[in-house]
Structures are given as structure tokens and as C-alpha cells.
Amino acid sequence: MSQTDFHYQKKELPASLTKFALILLSIGVVLSLIAFFVDRERALFGYLVTYMMIVSIAIGSLFMVALEYIAGADWSTPIRRIPEFFSKLLPFLFILVIPLLIFNHDLFHWAHEEAVAEDKILQGKAPYLNITFFVIRTFVFLGLWTLFYWMMIKNSRKQDTTKDQNLTTKNIRLSAIFIPVFAISITFTAIDFMMSLEPHWFSTIYGVYFFSGLVVAALAAITLAVIMLKERGYFSPWMNDDHLFSLGALIFAFVNFWAYIAFSQYLLIWYADLPEESFWYLTRWNGSWAYISILLIIVQFLVPYFALLTQPSKKNPKRLKFISVWLLLAHFVDLFWLIMPNMNSMKDGYTFSWIDLVFPIAGVGFIILIFIMSYKKDNLLPIGDPKLKRGMDFHL
Amino acid sequence: MNNDKNLYCIAATFNTPDEIINAAKKVSGAGYTHFDVNTPYPVHGMDDAMKLKPSKLGFVTLVMGLAGASIALLFMYWNISVDYPLVIGGKPYFALPAFIPITFELTVLLATVSTVAAMIMLFFQLPDNKHPLHDTQYMKSVSNDKYGITIEAIDDKFNETEVENFLKKLNPLNIEYIYFPPVETYPIFQPKFLLLLAGIALVVSGGTYFSLNKLMFMTPFTFMMDQDKLIPQKGSELFADGFGMRKPVAGTVARGFIPYPYKGQVNPTEVLSNPFLPTKENISLGKEKYDIYCSPCHGYFADGDSRLNGQFPNPPTLHSQRARDFSDGMLYHIMTNGQNVMPSYESQISRDERWAIVNYIRVLQRAKNASDADLTEMNKEAGNNVAN
Structure with missing residues (x-):
């Protein structure tokens, strides 16, 4: 077929995108610094939401790369570089996490020694929830993620020049090790950075809940990038509806998975109605939080579910692009809903503040900038991958 | 043309999936509508090559799924909230979260079962053991390792020589003419058949009656029942009076029971x-x-x-x-x-x-x-x- 003689030629990203990202980032950073001096607690909580969003996209993208290797998928091979580009965010998490570690006192109730001294439950949890162990855990997980990122992406890039098929085998082995590491590390990350904000509460499904939202966010980011690039001709002429359909179907599946997990968590706590569990949901039912809780169901599940239900809608680039942006927003709302009600001043209801908006602006700018950075160093297609040709010819 | 045989289709077989995709594209491109492709496994991209319209099967799933959801919800609502209100675990009569799992299950159950049933019975029209492709050399090869395409005689554009030449141009392995099988009739109401039916009915019912009512009570099967023990309310040869049960000793009082000695007296x-x-x-x-x-x-x-x-x-x-x-x-x-x-x-x-x-x-x-x-x-x- 016509793709047999396909010859890859690198096409640079427009300079306006870099400018756009830099403007967003600088506005965001300046406003964030102002926010930090205006209301430190609120700024830190807002920063935590954006940090978790970046963690979601970064580690979720690496997970999608590993998933492709371990499942032996070839439809996603031509677009594998997109999640690889996003996972370049992982090494930067070392820097991004520092404010959260320095100002842990403002975020975490369990970091207050005088509060722990009066609290039997917190004393029981102290062997796990203490600053030393917390910092160690954070850096161990970030280190593991960066290590796997570095090894897998290095192999993938080396393949572009050597065309060595053994590198694929190596990456399959690495993926097989990475996936359990990923499962355990994101569970503890979710517990450390979000569940421990309310240290008296516990939910064993919390890690899975974070995972389900994280995969949706990563897939949405990948799909958005793919469609934006496709619209500008970066993926022509080989990309067809079936590639989009596969992305759409994955998003659809994980939107359902999120709803399933979120409902499982809610149903058990609602049914048992134990005071030590149900107060977490009751906090999220206080005042205007109730509207955000209901909004979350609509935004994260009902709208994307019906928007992606039919087969043609999963192949429609416009619809997919809209839903990708929508789902990134939905995951942000989800994280916001998980994190913000733990602020003491927001326990009785959500009150709007401009501070909530500045971190996402900086975050979007940052993510685009990292994407451009890794794009410059790398080919858009893994041209040495033995599965590339099959992926381009992919048909359902 | 062979007039005593009724032509069903002309079939061609190919060696590779690429050839069959190409053939399907050519056949659909030539404007034939009544044609079909048979492959040993699903070949990717075949829908496009055959210019198939999206299947209507999804609507069966949608309708039956919605039916399942509403049946489950309405039934539970009527049951637990209206007809026989029950408080369970201190929840309200209409406890929606508790209804969701059953609603979900019934939605999935009805949707999937009816999709499979509709696919097999309405869309594939199975079971059908009189299909002309049955027992042909063509079907034997395409269900093994070949890829086949058939152009049916009912197509508006069908013309034997034209179709044969057209298929030959695609370089097939071979071309086969497939005819409708001769119509065979099996009259049901023949005396012989009815007699056989009655005979079978008699043997089956008689055998069932005999084995359930007689055989089970014959010697090898009764070994477990014939035990040397006393059975309440049954006779026994152990005692002289022939009764299996014994009367309690005079003056025996049942456990936890104090006899009332003034029964029937007026004023004790x-x-x-x-x-x-x-x-x-x-x-x-x-x-x-x-x-x-x-x-x-x-x-x-x-x-x-x-x-x-x-x-x-x-x-x-x-x-x-x-x-x-x-x-x-x-x-x-x-x-x-x-x-x-x-x-x-x-x-x-x-x-x-x-x-x-x-x-x-x-x-x-x-x-x-x-x-x-x-x-x-x-x-x-x-x-x-x-x-x-």
C-alpha cells in the first residue's frame, strides 16, 4: 500500500505555540507568587490540585506507554511518542513537589505535633504519617518513576537510529516490572497527598479511584495532542478513523471505570453509614459543595458517557477534541473536589477566589512547554519501531 | 445454462487476506449489492471494503438496555417503596444508591443477552441447516485456510458469464458454481411416523413410570431403606404386640412439663x-x-x-x-x-x-x-x- 514507502520527515511545531505556553506560564507563575503571599493556605491547596493534575498526566502517560508494550498493541505505536513526551514531566516533579514538602505544616493536619499529641487515632497512624517517612516515600516514588521513564524512553529513542528489535523486548520487560510498581506507588501517592489531608478518614479503594481518574486525564491529554497535531497535518496521510476510535473507546471505557469505582466507594460508605467514614462525604455535601458533588457526576460521567456512546462519535475528531478538553477539566474538578474541602475555611461550603484559577494557567503553560521541549529533541514517530508499519495500517 | 438446477451464487476463493480485501473492494465498487465474504477469521478493514452500512444491532442493545434499567428501577420502586414499604438499614423507602447495582446488572443482562440472541436469530437468521453454502467444497476451504467471496444470483446486475469473467480477472484460486440443494420434503403426518411417535411416547412414559414407581423399590435399590431399626409409626417384629413404638413407663413426665392435677374441677x-x-x-x-x-x-x-x-x-x-x-x-x-x-x-x-x-x-x-x-x-x- 501507499504507506510502505512512507518516509518520515520531521515537521517543527509552530513558534507561536512556544510563545503561547511561555505567556501562560509567566502569567501563571507571577499570579501564583502573588497568591502565595495573599493567602498562603489557599494557594498551597490550589497548588496541590494542579500538582496532582500534572502527576496524573505524567505518570498516566508513562502507564499508557507501558500498557502498549505489555499488551503488544500496534495501533498506538505511531502515536506512542505523545505519551512519551508527556511523561517527560516526571523528572520535573522533583522540583514541583518541593513547595508541598516545605509547607507541609499548612497542608497536613497530621504534621502538627500538638494535634497528634491529643489525638489517639493520629498517634496510631504516626508511624506512617510522619514528615520523615513522608519525604522519603515521596522521593522514592518520584525516583522510581523517573528511573522507569528514563530507561524506557531511552530505549525507545535509541530504536529510532539503531532499529534494534531487541529494544522492544527490553521495554516489554521493563513495562512488566513498571506496572506493579506504578500500581503501588500511585496508591500511596494518592493516600499521602490527598487522603491524608483528612487523616481520620480512610477508604481502601482510594488508590483505585485516583488511578481511574488519572488514566482518563492522561488519555484525554494524549487524545487532545493527537487530534491537534492531526488537524495540522502532522499525522497525515496514514492516520484514519480507527486510530481515533481506539482512543475514544479507551476513554469511554475508563470513564465508565471511574464511575464504577466512584460509585463503589460511595455505595459502601452510604450503606454502612458509619460515622468515621460517612463524614467525608457529608463534608462534601455542606453548603455549595453539594452542587460541586452533583456537578462531578454530570461532568466526569454522564456527559462524556452519552457523548461517546455511539461508534461514529468516537471517530469524530471534533467531538473527541471537545471531550478531551472536557475530561481534563473533569479530572481537575475531581481533584479539586477531593482536595479543597479539606481546607478548614472551606468546610462549610465553597467560596470562590481568583487564587483557584492561577495554578491551572501556570500548569497548562508548563505542560505545553515540556511537550515542546521533548518534541524538539525527538522524532514524532518511533521510526525504528518494528510495529510502526502495522500501527499505521491499522484497521478495525 | 443448467435449467434443472437453481443457481444460488458464483464463488471465488483466494489465498491471502490482502487479496480478499482487494476482491471485496472491486466487487462492491462494481456495484454488486448481494454478495458476501467468508473468511476463517475476522479480517480487519472488511467493513469498509464491502461498503457495509453500520449495523443496526446497536439499537437492539440500546432499547433492551433501557428496558432493563427501567424494569429494574420501577420494579424495585413499586416493590419496596409503594406496595410493601420496608425500612432497610434505616434508609429511605426509595433508596436509589441501593437500587443501582441491581439496575446495572439487569441493564447489562438484558442488553447483552438480547444482543446475542438478536444477532444470532434476527441478523444471522440461524439456525438454518438448508443454506446452499452448506456442504460445499467452497465452505470447506473458507472455514479452513482460504478466503472466499460469493456473488449471489438474486443481484440485479447478475449475469453468469459477466460475473465469472469479472471474478477471473481477480486471479482467484478457483471459481465454483453453487446451486440450491434439491428441495427435500419430509411429510410429518405419515402413519409410519405417527406410529413411531406413539411407540416412543409409550416406551418413554412407561419406562419412566416403571423406574420411578417400581424399579426404585426393588431389591438392589432398597438396600439402604431396609434397615433393622425401629421406625416411628411403623410395625416391628421385635415386640410381641407388633408395634414399633413403645408407651412411656407409667408416671413419666415430659421434660419441662408439670402436670396439672385439677383439670376439669370447678373450684380448686x-x-x-x-x-x-x-x-x-x-x-x-x-x-x-x-x-x-x-x-x-x-x-x-x-x-x-x-x-x-x-x-x-x-x-x-x-x-x-x-x-x-x-x-x-x-x-x-x-x-x-x-x-x-x-x-x-x-x-x-x-x-x-x-x-x-x-x-x-x-x-x-x-x-x-x-x-x-x-x-x-x-x-x-x-x-x-x-x-x-
Whole structure:
């Protein structure tokens, strides 16, 4: 077929995108610094939401790369570089996490020694929830993620020049090790950075809940990038509806998975109605939080579910692009809903503040900038991958 | 042209999936609509090559899924919230989160089962064992390792020579003419067949009757039943009188049972006296049992105001002078022995409980016919309470 003689030629990203990202980032950073001096607690909580969003996209993208290797998928091979580009965010998490570690006192109730001294439950949890162990855990997980990122992406890039098929085998082995590491590390990350904000509460499904939202966010980011690039001709002429359909179907599946997990968590706590569990949901039912809780169901599940239900809608680039942006927003709302009600001043209801908006602006700018950075160093297609040709010819 | 045979289609087989995709594209491009492709496994991209319209099967899934969801929700709503409201775990009658799992299950069940059923029966029109492609060399090869395409004779553009030339241009392995099989008839209402049917029915029903009613009670099958033991209500050769069961020794008393020696006597009052003091615990036990066993006829306050709406004769009030003059033993005797239409309660209420009921009846009688002395006593107590 016509793709047999396909010859890859690198096409640079427009300079306006870099400018756009830099403007967003600088506005965001300046406003964030102002926010930090205006209301430190609120700024830190807002920063935590954006940090978790970046963690979601970064580690979720690496997970999608590993998933492709371990499942032996070839439809996603031509677009594998997109999640690889996003996972370049992982090494930067070392820097991004520092404010959260320095100002842990403002975020975490369990970091207050005088509060722990009066609290039997917190004393029981102290062997796990203490600053030393917390910092160690954070850096161990970030280190593991960066290590796997570095090894897998290095192999993938080396393949572009050597065309060595053994590198694929190596990456399959690495993926097989990475996936359990990923499962355990994101569970503890979710517990450390979000569940421990309310240290008296516990939910064993919390890690899975974070995972389900994280995969949706990563897939949405990948799909958005793919469609934006496709619209500008970066993926022509080989990309067809079936590639989009596969992305759409994955998003659809994980939107359902999120709803399933979120409902499982809610149903058990609602049914048992134990005071030590149900107060977490009751906090999220206080005042205007109730509207955000209901909004979350609509935004994260009902709208994307019906928007992606039919087969043609999963192949429609416009619809997919809209839903990708929508789902990134939905995951942000989800994280916001998980994190913000733990602020003491927001326990009785959500009150709007401009501070909530500045971190996402900086975050979007940052993510685009990292994407451009890794794009410059790398080919858009893994041209040495033995599965590339099959992926381009992919048909359902 | 062979006139005594009815042509169904012309079939061509190919060696590779690429060839069959190409062939399907050419055939659909040439404007044929009644054609089909047979491959040993699903070939990717075939829908486009054949220019197939999206399947309508999804609508079956949608409709049946919605039906499942609404059936489940409405049924549970009607069941637990309307027809027989039940409080479960302190939740409201219409506890939506608790209904979701069943709604989900029924949605998935109806949607998937009906999708598969509709796919097989409506879309594939199976079972069909008279399809012309059955038992052809073509079907044997495409269900093994070849890829085949058939152009049916009912197509508007169909012309034997044209189609054959067209297919030959695609370089197939071979081209095959497939005819409708000769129509075979199997008359059902032949005497021979009916006789056979009756014979089978007779043998099956007779065999079933024999094995269930006779065979099972014949020797090798009865080994477990024939045991040398005494079976209640059955005869036995062990004892001279031929009975399997024995009478208890004279004077045997059943466990937890105290015989009542005054059964049928009119007034055994003198010998019976209440063994229990009217303590708070005893009276409340009496109240509990009275409310259960006595109050349906006698009323909660022993006024003889039955709750049975005249379906059983009302007893007289227990506040009459006669009843108040009964000794404790007399009341106990009436409960144990029964009186007029009132049956004996000996088997339902234990001995101690009956005495407790006597104490409670005394409380009711005194409360309804309180004397001035009682009132002063009560006021004194009330005064004390206020003072405290």
C-alpha cells in the first residue's frame, strides 16, 4: 500500500505555540507568587490540585506507554511518542513537589505535633504519617518513576537510529516490572497527598479511584495532542478513523471505570453509614459543595458517557477534541473536589477566589512547554519501531 | 445454462487476506449489492471494503438496555417503596444508591443477552441447516485456510458469464458454481411416523413410570431403606404386640412439663396459691404475656373489649365484683383449665408466666377500681417526686 514507502520527515511545531505556553506560564507563575503571599493556605491547596493534575498526566502517560508494550498493541505505536513526551514531566516533579514538602505544616493536619499529641487515632497512624517517612516515600516514588521513564524512553529513542528489535523486548520487560510498581506507588501517592489531608478518614479503594481518574486525564491529554497535531497535518496521510476510535473507546471505557469505582466507594460508605467514614462525604455535601458533588457526576460521567456512546462519535475528531478538553477539566474538578474541602475555611461550603484559577494557567503553560521541549529533541514517530508499519495500517 | 438446477451464487476463493480485501473492494465498487465474504477469521478493514452500512444491532442493545434499567428501577420502586414499604438499614423507602447495582446488572443482562440472541436469530437468521453454502467444497476451504467471496444470483446486475469473467480477472484460486440443494420434503403426518411417535411416547412414559414407581423399590435399590431399626409409626417384629413404638413407663413426665392435677374441677381454689410476689419484674412479665395472649379478647385493660370485631364472643369484664373476688388460684385455674368458650392456655403459657399474668390482672383491677386510700398513697408518691 501507499504507506510502505512512507518516509518520515520531521515537521517543527509552530513558534507561536512556544510563545503561547511561555505567556501562560509567566502569567501563571507571577499570579501564583502573588497568591502565595495573599493567602498562603489557599494557594498551597490550589497548588496541590494542579500538582496532582500534572502527576496524573505524567505518570498516566508513562502507564499508557507501558500498557502498549505489555499488551503488544500496534495501533498506538505511531502515536506512542505523545505519551512519551508527556511523561517527560516526571523528572520535573522533583522540583514541583518541593513547595508541598516545605509547607507541609499548612497542608497536613497530621504534621502538627500538638494535634497528634491529643489525638489517639493520629498517634496510631504516626508511624506512617510522619514528615520523615513522608519525604522519603515521596522521593522514592518520584525516583522510581523517573528511573522507569528514563530507561524506557531511552530505549525507545535509541530504536529510532539503531532499529534494534531487541529494544522492544527490553521495554516489554521493563513495562512488566513498571506496572506493579506504578500500581503501588500511585496508591500511596494518592493516600499521602490527598487522603491524608483528612487523616481520620480512610477508604481502601482510594488508590483505585485516583488511578481511574488519572488514566482518563492522561488519555484525554494524549487524545487532545493527537487530534491537534492531526488537524495540522502532522499525522497525515496514514492516520484514519480507527486510530481515533481506539482512543475514544479507551476513554469511554475508563470513564465508565471511574464511575464504577466512584460509585463503589460511595455505595459502601452510604450503606454502612458509619460515622468515621460517612463524614467525608457529608463534608462534601455542606453548603455549595453539594452542587460541586452533583456537578462531578454530570461532568466526569454522564456527559462524556452519552457523548461517546455511539461508534461514529468516537471517530469524530471534533467531538473527541471537545471531550478531551472536557475530561481534563473533569479530572481537575475531581481533584479539586477531593482536595479543597479539606481546607478548614472551606468546610462549610465553597467560596470562590481568583487564587483557584492561577495554578491551572501556570500548569497548562508548563505542560505545553515540556511537550515542546521533548518534541524538539525527538522524532514524532518511533521510526525504528518494528510495529510502526502495522500501527499505521491499522484497521478495525 | 443448467435449467434443472437453481443457481444460488458464483464463488471465488483466494489465498491471502490482502487479496480478499482487494476482491471485496472491486466487487462492491462494481456495484454488486448481494454478495458476501467468508473468511476463517475476522479480517480487519472488511467493513469498509464491502461498503457495509453500520449495523443496526446497536439499537437492539440500546432499547433492551433501557428496558432493563427501567424494569429494574420501577420494579424495585413499586416493590419496596409503594406496595410493601420496608425500612432497610434505616434508609429511605426509595433508596436509589441501593437500587443501582441491581439496575446495572439487569441493564447489562438484558442488553447483552438480547444482543446475542438478536444477532444470532434476527441478523444471522440461524439456525438454518438448508443454506446452499452448506456442504460445499467452497465452505470447506473458507472455514479452513482460504478466503472466499460469493456473488449471489438474486443481484440485479447478475449475469453468469459477466460475473465469472469479472471474478477471473481477480486471479482467484478457483471459481465454483453453487446451486440450491434439491428441495427435500419430509411429510410429518405419515402413519409410519405417527406410529413411531406413539411407540416412543409409550416406551418413554412407561419406562419412566416403571423406574420411578417400581424399579426404585426393588431389591438392589432398597438396600439402604431396609434397615433393622425401629421406625416411628411403623410395625416391628421385635415386640410381641407388633408395634414399633413403645408407651412411656407409667408416671413419666415430659421434660419441662408439670402436670396439672385439677383439670376439669370447678373450684380448686383452696389448694392453689400464688408463689410469686407482685414485684416490678414479675408484673412486667405478666403484662408482656397478658398483652400477647389475653388482650386480643379481654382488651388491654381487661374491660372485655375484644379486638376481634365480633368474630369470637366477647368475654365479660374482669372488673366485675365477681371477678375481683376470685382468688389468685381461681384465675390461675381458669387460665390453665379454660372456662366456657375460653380454651386452656396450659400449652401456650408456662406455669410461671400464668402466675405472673394473675399478678398483672390484679394490678389492672386495682387501677380501674382505685380507692381513696390508693389516691392518697399516689399523691404522696407524686408529691415526693415533685419534692425531689
